[in-house]
Amino acid sequence: MRTRSTTLPKPTDAELTILRCLWRNGPCPVRALCDALKDQQNWGYTTVLKFLQIMTEKGLVTRLPEGRAHIYTAAIGEADVEADMVSDFIWRVFQGSARKLVLGALATGDVSTEELAEIKGIVESLEGKQS
Amino acid sequence: MRTRSTTLPKPTDAELTILRCLWRNGPCPVRALCDALKDQQNWGYTTVLKFLQIMTEKGLVTRLPEGRAHIYTAAIGEADVEADMVSDFIWRVFQGSARKLVLGALATGDVSTEELAEIKGIVESLEGKQS
DNA sequence: TGACAACTACGAATGTCTTCGTATATACTT
DNA sequence: AAGTATATACGAAGACATTCGTAGTTGTCA
Numbered sequence: 001m002r003t004r005s006t007t008l009p010k011p012t013d014a015e016l017t018i019l020r021c022l023w024r025n026g027p028c029p030v031r032a033l034c035d036a037l038k039d040q041q042n043w044g045y046t047t048v049l050k051f052l053q054i055m056t057e058k059g060l061v062t063r064l065p066e067g068r069a070h071i072y073t074a075a076i077g078e079a080d081v082e083a084d085m086v087s088d089f090i091w092r093v094f095q096g097s098a099r100k101l102v103l104g105a106l107a108t109g110d111v112s113t114e115e116l117a118e119i120k121g122i123v124e125s126l127e128g129k130q131s
Numbered sequence: 132m133r134t135r136s137t138t139l140p141k142p143t144d145a146e147l148t149i150l151r152c153l154w155r156n157g158p159c160p161v162r163a164l165c166d167a168l169k170d171q172q173n174w175g176y177t178t179v180l181k182f183l184q185i186m187t188e189k190g191l192v193t194r195l196p197e198g199r200a201h202i203y204t205a206a207i208g209e210a211d212v213e214a215d216m217v218s219d220f221i222w223r224v225f226q227g228s229a230r231k232l233v234l235g236a237l238a239t240g241d242v243s244t245e246e247l248a249e250i251k252g253i254v255e256s257l258e259g260k261q262s
Numbered sequence: 263t264g265a266c267a268a269c270t271a272c273g274a275a276t277g278t279c280t281t282c283g284t285a286t287a288t289a290c291t292t
Numbered sequence: 293a294a295g296t297a298t299a300t301a302c303g304a305a306g307a308c309a310t311t312c313g314t315a316g317t318t319g320t321c322a
Binding site for chain 4: 029030031045046049050053067068069070
């Protein structure tokens with residue numbers, strides 16, 4: 001179940017990377033995040049720390065002291081962020097037409113047969129719901 | 132028919148606004164663009180000019196002298212830009228899963244019954260094409 | 263011909279994002 | 293107790309993006 005988070009700012013690319021790590025691994029201190037990110041992003045420790053400080057200000061994460069260090073926790077859910085970003089993108093690029101986005105995504109050719117079937121299922125269930 | 136334009140940079144928001152205007156109105160001088168954009172963006176003349184100069188450097192538009200002024204023309208098609216941006220977005224937000232993007236877009240609830248039918252048609256035609 | 267209008271070119275201010283470096287405090291170890 | 297390791301906080305540099313202001317050129321017209 002998604003909880004709408006209308007107030008939080010859209011994360012930047014770097015912030016999104018960090019949020020993904022927190023979503024996957026659960027609450028972590030900075031050091032653990034650095035290690036977990038080492039293969040994707042070779043960020044220095046203070047880089048990650050800085051992002052987390054900014055994200056704390058923005059409300060994207062929360063933190064609790066644990067001894068000398070801090071434990072950071074994602075303050076928004078993955079589904080919420082994705083929904084916000086999709087909405088935003090639809091407006092920026094397609095002037096609000098979700099249809100054009102879907103058609104564009106399907107046209108990338110990166111959707112497998114199983115996924116197509118799943119999508120068709122969703123479309124049909126939505127068709128059923130509408131007046 | 133789309134022609135792939137792998138080399139051109141992704142336009143920024145402002146550049147996209149200008150490209151849309153060129154796509155809709157065809158080749159224009161700066162003055163005409165300013166006028167056409169007046170209701171959406173209240174940009175000063177030199178602002179629009181600056182964008183067009185940058186876009187010329189980037190290869191997003193081309194220009195031809197016409198008397199004292201220049202006529203600007205979009206150097207990429209709308210479908211190409213949209214496809215690039217969708218691809219990019221799918222990677223940035225969904226790690227390459229077009230499926231997740233489609234599901235997210237459908238979940239916004241902004242797709243009408245007719246559009247759903249159209250999407251289903253596309254899905255079915257894609258299903259037919261795949262092995 | 264001299265003033266005015268329109269156009270281009272250039273540079274600069276501001277804001278955001280990414281990325282570290284340095285300084286400082288705190289704990290552990292010998 | 294001194295030195296090393298680990299943490300945080302702060303500041304700053306470099307890249308883009310957005311937005312104009314100013315300067316300079318060229319053409320028009322009374």
